[in-house]
Amino acid sequence: MKYLNLSLLAASLIFSQGAFAHSDEYLDTQAAPHGGQLRMAGMYHYELVVKANEITVYLTDHAGTKIPSNAAAGTATVLSGKDKASVKLQPASDNVLKGAGKFGLAPDMKVVVSTTLPGQSAEQARFTPLQKTKTEGK
Template sequence: MMKTKTLIYSAAASLLLFAGATAFAHSDEYLDTQKTPNGGQQRMAGIYHFELVVAKDSKEARDNPVIVYVTDHANVKIPTVGAGGTATILAGKQKASVKLVPDGDNRLKGIGKYASTPDMKVVVSLTLAGKPAEQARFTPMAPMAAPAAAKDGHSDHKH
């Protein structure tokens, strides 16, 4: 009887530790420590990761690309055929709404008039074919955090 209780408590403790590590691993702060495949900023959006890539050198508002890559939590590409969405960009005192359309196997793209300001905020809302809409908030021009290996030793973290 005592062994059974110990085993149950051990299993429960392990589950709690795993759940806590998983929650930490998917925080914005953690994602900012990870190198992204396309040089953008990555955020969770439901069961997906969205990676936002914007122009980083546009001093004045002009037509610039907005690209969103979609993967699962293991960074496996999710097809975007039949998907659509918008990126709402707040940069300085300007606001732009960019229509996003499929542009390759796991990406959506649009063109919008924006400047690359340090305070830029972007809200991406996507609907993949047959799925509910998902949304993520980005601060693509904010300084990124230190690499995970230097912070907590989880640079080899896998989902």
Template sequence: MNKSMAAVLISATLAVSSPAGAHTEAYFDSIAAPHGGQMRMAGPYHLELVTKENEIVLYVMDHADNKISAEGGIGKAAFQVGKAKPKTSIKLESGGDNTLKGAGDFSITPETVVIVFVKLPDQEAQSARFTPLKPKSKTTAKKPAEKTGTGKESAGEHGGHHHHDH
């Protein structure tokens, strides 16, 4: 019995320490990004997109969220709404440290998708899709339920379906 318990513990440890390559959009949306933007994975990088009025800052990090120098790097951010072809694109250039920055006339709505292309010196070009204002499903689902009190009722409806095998 001790051997099987040890095997379970080892398996659980391996599952927790799985490669960072498994980061999904849902994972990134569930954590707070270091600069308050939205994070996505692009090849060997974690990219964080921060949009301000007419300015874009893209932070480049490795999978452990350590800064990667963007010196000499270039990029492009293309803005797409719905299925339409991207209307606006902004050139991104090294902004010092681990950032690529660009400025231009753009507006972002919850339907806006920002497709970012990044090319750092001696590295392959990478791309990532961002939806900076996309509502987080967790918060939008909870708020109305808390106000109306339906959250508790639905929890009660599902509470009777848990069965334990002995």
């Protein structure tokens, strides 16, 4: 019985490491491939890139493999200052969802990205794209 308890404890410690590895704090220490901000959305990684009136979301798995976006649908809710905008995201290429709308860029900007991939449940990720991350300034 003692060995079973130790085995279960060891297994829980090993598997819990993965959960810590993909927290927002951890992802903020990683350089994003397209210069955006990384977040987890279910079992996927989303990278958000925000430009004036344009939102791009790159979809990958944990290993960085592109997740096809050709039949995906999504929206981005942008909170910038006192303004709120909803941007419809549509497939743009390979693993990219893109949309345009009227919204301002502000340091306190928050973006909530909601997507649905074919045959999957809806996923959501929350971003603070204009706040400094731990990789900036290094």
